Amino acid sequence: xxxILKVNLPKTLRTLMTDLNVQAKLAAPQxxxxxxxxxxxxxxxxxxxxxQSDALxxxxxxxxxxxxxxxxxxxxxxxxxxxxxxxxxxxxERKAGVVAWSxxxxxxxxxxxxxxxxxxxxxxxxxxxxxxxxxxxxALGAKVVGYDRLTESREAISYRIAxxxxxxxxxxxxxxxxxxGQGTCGLEIAxxxxxxxAPLDALFVCCGGGGLxxxxxxxxxxxxxxxxxxxxEPEGYDDHARSLKSGSRERADTNHVSIxxxxxxxxxxxxxxxxxxxxxxxxxxxxxxxxxxxVAYAFNSLKLVVEPGGAVALAALLAGHIPAEHRRIxxxxxxxxxxxxxxxxxxISN
Amino acid sequence: xxxILKVNLPKTLRTLMTDLNVQAKLAAPQxxxxxxxxxxxxxxxxxxxxxQSDALxxxxxxxxxxxxxxxxxxxxxxxxxxxxxxxxxxxxERKAGVVAWSxxxxxxxxxxxxxxxxxxxxxxxxxxxxxxxxxxxxALGAKVVGYDRLTESREAISYRIAxxxxxxxxxxxxxxxxxxGQGTCGLEIAxxxxxxxAPLDALFVCCGGGGLxxxxxxxxxxxxxxxxxxxxEPEGYDDHARSLKSGSRERADTNHVSIxxxxxxxxxxxxxxxxxxxxxxxxxxxxxxxxxxxVAYAFNSLKLVVEPGGAVALAALLAGHIPAEHRRIxxxxxxxxxxxxxxxxxxISN
Numbered sequence: 001x002x003x004i005l006k007v008n009l010p011k012t013l014r015t016l017m018t019d020l021n022v023q024a025k026l027a028a029p030q031x032x033x034x035x036x037x038x039x040x041x042x043x044x045x046x047x048x049x050x051x052q053s054d055a056l057x058x059x060x061x062x063x064x065x066x067x068x069x070x071x072x073x074x075x076x077x078x079x080x081x082x083x084x085x086x087x088x089x090x091x092x093e094r095k096a097g098v099v100a101w102s103x104x105x106x107x108x109x110x111x112x113x114x115x116x117x118x119x120x121x122x123x124x125x126x127x128x129x130x131x132x133x134x135x136x137x138x139a140l141g142a143k144v145v146g147y148d149r150l151t152e153s154r155e156a157i158s159y160r161i162a163x164x165x166x167x168x169x170x171x172x173x174x175x176x177x178x179x180x181g182q183g184t185c186g187l188e189i190a191x192x193x194x195x196x197x198a199p200l201d202a203l204f205v206c207c208g209g210g211g212l213x214x215x216x217x218x219x220x221x222x223x224x225x226x227x228x229x230x231x232x233e234p235e236g237y238d239d240h241a242r243s244l245k246s247g248s249r250e251r252a253d254t255n256h257v258s259i260x261x262x263x264x265x266x267x268x269x270x271x272x273x274x275x276x277x278x279x280x281x282x283x284x285x286x287x288x289x290x291x292x293x294x295v296a297y298a299f300n301s302l303k304l305v306v307e308p309g310g311a312v313a314l315a316a317l318l319a320g321h322i323p324a325e326h327r328r329i330x331x332x333x334x335x336x337x338x339x340x341x342x343x344x345x346x347x348i349s350n
Numbered sequence: 351x352x353x354i355l356k357v358n359l360p361k362t363l364r365t366l367m368t369d370l371n372v373q374a375k376l377a378a379p380q381x382x383x384x385x386x387x388x389x390x391x392x393x394x395x396x397x398x399x400x401x402q403s404d405a406l407x408x409x410x411x412x413x414x415x416x417x418x419x420x421x422x423x424x425x426x427x428x429x430x431x432x433x434x435x436x437x438x439x440x441x442x443e444r445k446a447g448v449v450a451w452s453x454x455x456x457x458x459x460x461x462x463x464x465x466x467x468x469x470x471x472x473x474x475x476x477x478x479x480x481x482x483x484x485x486x487x488x489a490l491g492a493k494v495v496g497y498d499r500l501t502e503s504r505e506a507i508s509y510r511i512a513x514x515x516x517x518x519x520x521x522x523x524x525x526x527x528x529x530x531g532q533g534t535c536g537l538e539i540a541x542x543x544x545x546x547x548a549p550l551d552a553l554f555v556c557c558g559g560g561g562l563x564x565x566x567x568x569x570x571x572x573x574x575x576x577x578x579x580x581x582x583e584p585e586g587y588d589d590h591a592r593s594l595k596s597g598s599r600e601r602a603d604t605n606h607v608s609i610x611x612x613x614x615x616x617x618x619x620x621x622x623x624x625x626x627x628x629x630x631x632x633x634x635x636x637x638x639x640x641x642x643x644x645v646a647y648a649f650n651s652l653k654l655v656v657e658p659g660g661a662v663a664l665a666a667l668l669a670g671h672i673p674a675e676h677r678r679i680x681x682x683x684x685x686x687x688x689x690x691x692x693x694x695x696x697x698i699s700n
Contacts, residue, residue, distance in 0.1 A: 049399035054423050054462075070653040073404050112404075132650065299693075300482065303420040303686030305653040336653030343649075344694035 012090055015168045028275050029176045031222040034183035034215060037084040041184055044116065045080055046072050048185075050192040050330075055301050060317055063328045065200065067189050068304055069335060074136065076262075076310065076335030077185050077212055078109025078172075084181030085170055086113045094119045096166035101125070101154035103261050104133025105309075105335050106172040111142035122161055124154045130261060130307075130339045173211030174269030183215025189330055190223035199224040202326035204284070204313035206334045207231035207240045209265040210272035216332070217279035228281035228326065232312040234260040234291065239267050240276065241283025249273050259288045259342075262309030262335055284322070286315040294318055295343070296350030298333070307338035362440055365518045378625050379526045381572040384533035384565060387434040391534055394466065395430055396422050398535075400542040400680075405651050410667055413678045415550065417539055418654055419685060424486065426612075426660065426685030427535050427562055428459025428522075434531030435520055436463045444469045446516035451475070451504035454483025455612050455659075455685050456522040461492035472511055474504045480611060480657075480689045523561030524619030533565025539680055540573035549574040552676035554634070554663035556684045557581035557590045559615040560622035566682070567629035578631035578676065582662040584610040584641065589617050590626065591633025599623050609638045609692075612659030612685055634672070636665040644668055645693070646700030648683070657688035 051066040069077040086098060097120035100110045107123040114121035121142040125134055126149040138144055147157055162169050171178060186203075193200055203220060205213040210231070217229050231240040236256025243250045251267045258264060268276060286294075291308045294315035298306040306314070313331035316322055322329065401416040419427040436448060447470035450460045457473040464471035471492040475484055476499040488494055497507055512519050521528060536553075543550055553570060555563040560581070567579050581590040586606025593600045601617045608614060618626060636644075641658045644665035648656040656664070663681035666672055672679065 046402065049401075051399075051421060052396065068653075071401060075651075075653055296690075299655055299690070301425075303418075303425055303655040305649055305655060340646075340649070340694075340697040344690075344698055347690040348694055 012093065015089070015093055026176050026271065028271060029180040029183065029215070029218060031218055033176065033180040034187050034219050037080070037177070037180040038184045038187055040084055040087050041080060041181070044083060045184070047188060048072055050189065053302055062326070064317065065189075065193065065330045066302070067185065067330060067332045069185060070304055070306055070310060070333050074108035074112040074140065075337045076105040076109065077182055077332075078105045078335075079112050080184050081178035081181030081211060081215070082106065082109040082170065083113035083116070085175065085177040086110070086117050086119055088177060089119070089168060093168050096168065097121060098170045099124070099158050099161045099165070099167040100170040100172065101158045102172055103264065104129045104137070104337060105262050107137045107142070108133060108140060108337065110170055111137045111140035115141045122167060124158045124161070126154070130337065130342075132339050133337050136337065173209030173265070174271045176271065179211050179215045179272065179275070181215070182212040183219045185212065185332065186216025186219035187223070189216070190220055193330070194223065198328060200227045200330045201328045202228040202230060202281070202322070203330040203332075204230050204232050204316060204322065205332045206263060206309060206312045207233050207283070208237075208263040208309070209269045210240060210276050211269070212332070212334060213280070214272040214275040217275060221279055229279055230281055231276070231283040232316045233283060233285055234258040234263050234309070234312060235285055235287050237263055237265065238283065238285045239265070240280070241285050243268050243273065244277065244280055244283045247277070259291055260309035260312060262307060263312065284316045286312050286319060286321065290315040290319040292346045293350055295346045299347045304333060305336040305338065305343070306333045307335050310335035362443065365439070365443055376526050376621065378621060379530040379533065379565070379568060381568055383526065383530040384537050384569050387430070387527070387530040388534045388537055390434055390437050391430060391531070394433060395534070397538060398422055400539065403652055412676070414667065415539075415543065415680045416652070417535065417680060417682045419535060420654055420656055420660060420683050424458035424462040424490065425687045426455040426459065427532055427682075428455045428685075429462050430534050431528035431531030431561060431565070432456065432459040432520065433463040433466070435525065435527040436460070436467050436469055438527060439469070439518060443518050446518065447471060448520045449474070449508050449511045449515070449517040450520040450522065451508045452522055453611050453614065454479045454487070454687060457487040457492070457494075458483060458490060458687065460520055461487045461490035465491045472517060474508045474511070476504070480687065480692075482689050483687050486687065523559030523615070524621045526621065529561050529565045529622065529625070531565065532562040533569045535562065535682065536566025536569035537573070539566070540570055543680070544573065548678060550577045550680045551678045552578040552580060552631070552672070553680040553682075554580050554582050554666055554672065555682045556613060556659060556662045557583050557633070558587075558613040558659070559619045560590060560626050561619070562682070562684060563630070564622040564625040567625060571629055579629060580631055581626070581633040582666045583633060583635055584608040584613050584659070584662060585635055585637050587613055587615065588633065588635045589615070590630070591635050593618055593623065594627065594630055594633045597627070609641055610659035610662060612657060613662065634666045636662050636669060636671065640665040640669040642696050642700055645696045649697045654683060655686040655688065655693070656683050657685050660685035
């Protein structure tokens with residue numbers, strides 16, 4: 001009887017497709033989906049400011065606009081996509097709860113969105129995730145299930161939980177509602193820049209699975225078609241950069257070590273790639289040392305706490321990787337969830 | 351001949367009065383002076399955002415609005431007053447330059463304003479000022495003259511430099527143009543809150559000499575008369591709190607040690623007190639441990655880098671010192687210039 005009940009749970013078509021792992025066949029979100037997401041998030045998500053630093057402008061000889069998603073609920077942009085997805089679940093789905101896997105920022109975004117919507121959440125997290133991310137996820141009311149990144153499959157664990165509990169799987173990037181939610185960050189940037197005058201020459205966005213940059217690209221393409229959009233990735237996880245060069249999805253060597261725990265996706269998502277390969281001008285790559293220097297610069301000069309994965313666009317700027325022709329540029333600081341020990345070691349030695 | 355030339359320098363009446371140390375007899379700025387200052391600062395100073403944190407609201411059971419002056423040029427609110435003062439100097443005064451004494455934030459504010467206006471600046475700084483403040487002041491192009499806080503008089507050194515060079519002395523708080531400039535912070539808060547709906551029940555502002563809170567009080571009193579304004583000071587430097595209780599200016603024991611290097615003024619200024627004694631509802635006092643906890647909270651949860659002196663209002667909130675009747679409150683985070691070593695020791699041990 002329990003089995004029959006589970007099968008007969010009246011899930012939305014969207015959720016069924018996600019559970020069956022066929023999200024790639026779901027259509028990419030359109031601009032109006034991002035506007036709809038912004039309406040859902042209004043009054044709930046933080047409308048993060050667009051900051052400028054005279055010192056950074058003087059240092060780089062450019063006009064730099066900083067989007068600090070570090071100030072978003074749960075410390076990263078991830079709340080945007082999670083809330084957009086979860087707020088569209090029906091009553092029965094909400095009762096069954098959600099399950100997600102994540103090294104930490106998606107975990108906290110899902111946990112924070114679930115808490116606001118009174119939805120039970122289970123997060124599958126690697127045992128070596130930053131402590132602050134694990135603790136914050138639990139503090140937000142989610143149940144955390146640990147796994148070993150080297151020997152266990154987070155997907156298998158998550159789908160088993162979904163099967164056992166009827167919970168809805170919430171992917172971290174390859175999902176139209178997640179992408180549309182993250183795109184509200186780009187929508188805000190376009191509107192904020194539009195109010196200030198000339199459009200951006202280029203926008204630089206960190207890239208793991210590619211959900212944030214895909215959503216931003218859809219919004220920016222619509223509102224500011226002259227703006228070039230670049231992904232920024234850590235060394236070893238430059239799958240977008242290499243895919244953009246070759247024209248098809250390339251896989252990174254997942255044995256590489258990187259300080260950017262938030263950006264360790266080995267390959268562009270199917271759905272994100274279907275968007276990114278059309279909209280991105282290119283992909284930049286930064287070293288761990290360049291990322292450390294950027295985290296320290298953000299501390300010393302911008303007075304912002306930025307985690308390594310959140311600092312890659314700033315790192316690309318400070319390290320001189322941004323093409324010279326782009327004078328008026330935007331960079332997204334995507335998250336600020338970093339352990340005190342790591343942060344201290346970076347700011348003391350840089 | 352040199353003496354005659356110096357005496358005959360056509361200084362503005364304002365500057366002469368400042369040089370003669372009679373600023374207390376200058377009239378307190380009015381609301382329209384703050385509006386005029388805001389017009390001078392427009393497009394130059396950062397219009398800092400007003401932030402909210404769901405986590406902080408949930409933790410404190412209040413609606414908290416955060417004004418992060420950490421994001422201001424040179425990392426604190428001090429640029430506002432300095433630019434407002436320096437931009438009103440005449441051509442001859444600008445050529446002769448400015449001199450100021452400061453433990454660090456006023457130093458950087460004056461240096462940054464002077465750099466923008468092409469005015470030479472000399473800053474008299476204690477030898478034990480935070481390294482980041484000293485280095486940043488020099489990086490901004492100012493000449494730094496060190497002194498021993500225990501054996502030398504910064505005022506004497508500054509006025510000797512002014513006499514020798516014809517430079518204009520720029521006081522750090524007891525000056526109508528400085529106060530009006532700092533008041534633009536309060537003007538922004540009042541307008542930002544006004545756009546959001548109901549006024550604040552109360553606003554909490556750090557307090558050294560009292561320039562920031564005096565300027566903010568004038569602006570808030572005009573635009574939001576229902577809002578109660580409280581000073582927050584570190585233990586041992588609670589001269590405003592004690593003065594507000596007794597009704598006349600009280601002096602703190604300057605032998606006290608405090609982590610809040612930005613707030614070590616031993617006594618309310620004459621001019622700032624003439625404003626503050628009329629406008630403030632009371633004064634709160636926080637311990638160094640409460641300040642450390644606030645700095646760590648800002649790192650972990652708000653993702654903002656706040657220096658100890660900049661975190662006292664947040665410390666008062668987190669430590670439960672804010673009267674229970676104030677539900678919708680504002681706190682100013684006044685600066686973020688903190689050495690990496692101190693910051694690390696705080697975030698690791700809290």
